[in-house]
Amino acid sequence: MAVYLDFEQKLKSIQDEIDSAKLKGDFHAQEILEKNLEKETQKLYSSMSDYQKMQIARHPDRPYAMDYIDMIMDEKCEISGDRHYKDDKAIVCFLGYIGGQKVMVIGEEKGRGTKNKLERNFGMPNPEGYRKALKAAKLAEKFEIPILMLVDTAGAYPGIGAEERGQSEAIAKNLQEFADLKVPTISIIIGEGGSGGALAIAVADRLAMMSYSVFSVISPEGCAAILWNDPSKIESAMKAMKITAKDLKECKLIDDIVEEPFCGAHRNKEEAGKAIKDYFLKALKEIKSNKDFLSKRYEKLMNYGVFKE
Structure with a gap:
């Protein structure tokens, strides 16, 4: 069953009417309502606020890393563990093929359902997760295999255990090592x-964002609470922070925007x-x-x- 966000409630009402017309066999009413739905959808998604885009980025039905890995990889073999502590399920690593091209895919996975979300720690990696990612990247470098990274996390896990095991060191080490990998990233x-x-x-030769994704140093809610002591100022925070794909492309902080289906990736996962x-x-x-892509990356x-x- 489709999940509708707060700003999509008008679309939900029209869809409910379409479903009702279908049950009654009223095909004329159904046709009119479907045209109305298309019109309202175009109107809504053509003038979305930054806050609404962030809501789509967090949509519970949005494809996660494992969804994309299952869709785009022809063959795959999972790489587990960091050789130091344990296997962090919030980071997934797969060696395989995409369109006949050998590739190492590294992703942050939030999980589906309560049990899986807990196992994946809601997509918030511990230091062992980042060390696992680095291990996979070094393996890819050894065999001259390009790397694809799929970023999707609210942030690194801020727990006491994570800090004790060197969260900041693990992240800093990745920044250093990924910047110097001798394979395309x-x-x-x-x-x-x-x-x-x-x-x-996210340190790579090419850094792209899906059109409804967000990228920021802090959540807009956190920014609003710190600057205005008022979490309700979230929309003001988003305007100031410029965290959408469009804003970051204009600021030249990302290289490309990967266009999603018009209503978001969750509406057409295959596309x-x-x-x-x-x-x-x-x-x-x-x-x-x-041939000199390393110099260009630097x-x-x-x-x-x-x-x-």
Whole structure:
């Protein structure tokens, strides 16, 4: 059953009327209502606020990393554990093929259903998760295999145990090591990109965002609480923070935007999966065409935050 967000309630009402007309066999009314639904959908999604885009990024039906991995990988073998502590299920690593191209896929997975969400820690990795990601990346580098990273986390897990085991060190180590990998790297933010927890697998030759995803140093709710001491100022916080794909592309902090289905990836998961697959193969071809891609990566990273008159 489709989940409708607060701002989509008008669409839900029309859909309920369509379902009712179907049951009654009133095909004329159904046709009129379907045209009305299409019109209202176009109107709503053509003028969305940043806050509404963030709601879509957090939609419970939105495809997660494992959904995309299952859709786009032809063959796959999971890489588990960090060789230090344990296997963190919030990070998933798979070696396999996408469109005939050998690839290592690293993703942050939030999980489905209560049991799986708890097992995945709601997509908030511990340090062992980031160390697992680095282990997989180094394995890919050894065998000259390109890397695709799928970012989707509210942030790195802030628990006491995570800090005791070196959360900040694990993230910092990834930033250092991923910047120097000798293979093409592509990172796509598919939902939420929360602070260092996202950045730990977002240092790449190409950094892209799905059109309804967000990427920020802190949640808008947290920003509003700190700056205005009022969590209800969330929309003001979002305007100031510029965390949407469109804003970050304009600021030149990301390279590309991967277009989602018009109503969001959750409305057409197959189309969203195809968009990610096509982007990966296209971006990889472009990176490989430049033999000196490491120098280009270095130049890109060193230019972050540099503004010229």
